[in-house]
Amino acid sequence: MADQIASPIISFRAVTKKFGGTTVLANLDLDVVQNENLTLIGPSGSGKSTILRILMTLENVQAGGVTVDGEALWVDQGPDKLSQQAAAAQTRAIRRKVGMVFQSFNLFPHMSALRNIAEAPIRVLRLSKDEAYDRAIELLKLVGLADKQNNFPIQLSGGQQQRVAIARALAMRPKILLFDEVTSALDPETVGEVLSVIRQLAKKHQFTTLMVTHHMGLAREISDRVCFLEGGRIIEQGSPVQIFESPANNRTKAFLRAILEA
Amino acid sequence: MTILGIDILADWFRLSVVTVVLPKLIAAASVTIYVALLAFVGALVIAIPLLWAQRSHLPLIARPAVFLSDFIRSTPLLLQVYFYFFVLPQIGVMLPAIATGVLALSIHYGCYVSEAYRAGLEALPVGQRDAVIALGFSRFDAYRYIIVPQLIPFLIPALGNLLVSIFKETPLLASIAVTDIMFVAMQHGADHFQYIEPITLCGLIFLALSLATSFVIRVLENAASQTWLGRRNIRG
Ligand SMILES: Nc1ncnc2c1ncn2[C@@H]1O[C@H](COP(=O)(O)OP(=O)(O)OP(=O)(O)O)[C@@H](O)[C@H]1O
Numbered sequence: 267m268a269d270q271i272a273s274p275i276i277s278f279r280a281v282t283k284k285f286g287g288t289t290v291l292a293n294l295d296l297d298v299v300q301n302e303n304l305t306l307i308g309p310s311g312s313g314k315s316t317i318l319r320i321l322m323t324l325e326n327v328q329a330g331g332v333t334v335d336g337e338a339l340w341v342d343q344g345p346d347k348l349s350q351q352a353a354a355a356q357t358r359a360i361r362r363k364v365g366m367v368f369q370s371f372n373l374f375p376h377m378s379a380l381r382n383i384a385e386a387p388i389r390v391l392r393l394s395k396d397e398a399y400d401r402a403i404e405l406l407k408l409v410g411l412a413d414k415q416n417n418f419p420i421q422l423s424g425g426q427q428q429r430v431a432i433a434r435a436l437a438m439r440p441k442i443l444l445f446d447e448v449t450s451a452l453d454p455e456t457v458g459e460v461l462s463v464i465r466q467l468a469k470k471h472q473f474t475t476l477m478v479t480h481h482m483g484l485a486r487e488i489s490d491r492v493c494f495l496e497g498g499r500i501i502e503q504g505s506p507v508q509i510f511e512s513p514a515n516n517r518t519k520a521f522l523r524a525i526l527e528a
Numbered sequence: 529m530t531i532l533g534i535d536i537l538a539d540w541f542r543l544s545v546v547t548v549v550l551p552k553l554i555a556a557a558s559v560t561i562y563v564a565l566l567a568f569v570g571a572l573v574i575a576i577p578l579l580w581a582q583r584s585h586l587p588l589i590a591r592p593a594v595f596l597s598d599f600i601r602s603t604p605l606l607l608q609v610y611f612y613f614f615v616l617p618q619i620g621v622m623l624p625a626i627a628t629g630v631l632a633l634s635i636h637y638g639c640y641v642s643e644a645y646r647a648g649l650e651a652l653p654v655g656q657r658d659a660v661i662a663l664g665f666s667r668f669d670a671y672r673y674i675i676v677p678q679l680i681p682f683l684i685p686a687l688g689n690l691l692v693s694i695f696k697e698t699p700l701l702a703s704i705a706v707t708d709i710m711f712v713a714m715q716h717g718a719d720h721f722q723y724i725e726p727i728t729l730c731g732l733i734f735l736a737l738s739l740a741t742s743f744v745i746r747v748l749e750n751a752a753s754q755t756w757l758g759r760r761n762i763r764g
């Protein structure tokens with residue numbers, strides 16, 4: 267589907283993001299088409315999380331424009347003016363279209379697994395409780411945790427918590443899913459169960475996914491495109507075969523060598 | 529009262545006085561309880577806009593709020609009680625003494641409660657904020673359903689201690705003629721020149737109130753730890 271000509275569902279235009287004096291994204295351009303699975307790789311501090319957090323409306327930008335599924339999140343006002351954030355209504359619309367899964371799960375500790383998943387559909391989408399719980403149970407089945415619906419986060423393993431977090435994001439029926447190093451905080455033996463859920467989701471091509479990961483195997487298997495970032499710039503991008511088998515850029519090569527040896 | 533056959537207390541702790549004073553003090557204890565609980569609720573409420581102002585990004589709002597809170601916490605409560613008592617009528621606000629007292633206590637303790645709220649919010653993992661934004665909760669719903677329920681178990685001990693302090697500070701209001709137990713005790717003392725029994729009994733009543741409050745707090749703390757906080761060991 268990535269090769270299909272389509273207008274992008276996500277577009278970054280000359281986006282610059284700074285934290286204090288440090289430039290984290292430098293004049294970044296990035297387009298993602300509908301149902302594409304894009305993976306961002308790169309060294310620590312290269313700006314991968316920042317890209318996802320901007321899309322999730324968790325961070326602002328200092329210059330440039332960002333559009334998400336036809337809604338302007340940041341509007342470029344030219345070189346002399348700061349970008350202007352979209353109206354609150356557009357921000358809300360974008361939040362409904364985008365779902366995010368975090369490295370640290372961020373489940374609500376005072377709610378059962380079921381309630382964690384159903385809460386936002388009830389409060390934000392205003393679904394009836396019955397409908398929200400039905401939806402939550404279906405999603406728990408999808409991630410293989412139907413028997414854990416009454417467990418609190420503290421009673422679940424890391425891998426189980428992360429699968430609940432994925433179900434929680436899916437419950438909002440987003441068009442775009444963001445995964446930020448979702449297996450990095452897990453014990454090695456529970457990584458597999460989370461990866462298989464992501465694999466299953468990505469292969470159906472029902473969502474546009476942006477994923478940050480250090481699992482090159484997963485990136486290779488499910489991505490339509492891989493972007494290598496360094497210092498807030500996209501250094502190289504291409505199909506997984508291109509990037510992993512014949513990277514053109516020396517920095518990409520060095521990064522891949524380092525990560526594959528690790 | 530006789531201990532080891534020696535009549536040590538008989539002269540200055542007379543049961544005949546106790547039987548007269550105790551009913552008066554118990555009646556007045558309702559004023560103390562009423563004032564303290566009202567002031568506590570007032571402090572819980574006042575702390576919300578105060579904290580909001582202190583955390584504002586606008587210096588014009590944040591600076592005065594921070595200053596006010598520091599100022600109130602570093603000056604004696606008695607001074608504040610007198611201040612409201614004498615200043616409010618000057619600006620045309622006529623309040624009964626008891627309302628003035630509750631107001632003074634509420635504002636004073638509101639500054640401490642807002643510090644407790646702040647500590648609670650700061651203890652909340654940042655990921656919770658990310659999660660509520662990502663899921664699209666409105667600010668109000670985020671506080672109501674996600675943030676406040678997580679703060680409550682954290683706040684119970686700190687707020688409980690403040691409630692105990694408020695109880696202990698209510699005698700200050702006797703200075704503006706709020707008829708709490710201290711006021712009644714001193715009045716009895718002045719009328720009959722019997723001070724020791726009323727003051728001792730006052731102390732015992734405060735001890736009872738304080739023990740009762742601590743008991744309720746402990747029950748609430750236990751109840752809170754029975755919920756999600758205490759489920760650590762039932763993994764599975
Ligand atoms: N809230 C913040 N305040 C200040 N600096 C920040 C903040 N968040 C990120 N940064 C800085 O921005 C840069 C990019 O961060 P980002 O989290 O996007 O990197 P990353 O590519 O996701 O790295 P990692 O692989 O370590 O997660 C880093 O140098 C980081 O220190």
Ligand SMILES: [Mg+2]
Pocket residue numbers: 314315316446447
């Ligand atoms: Mg990151």
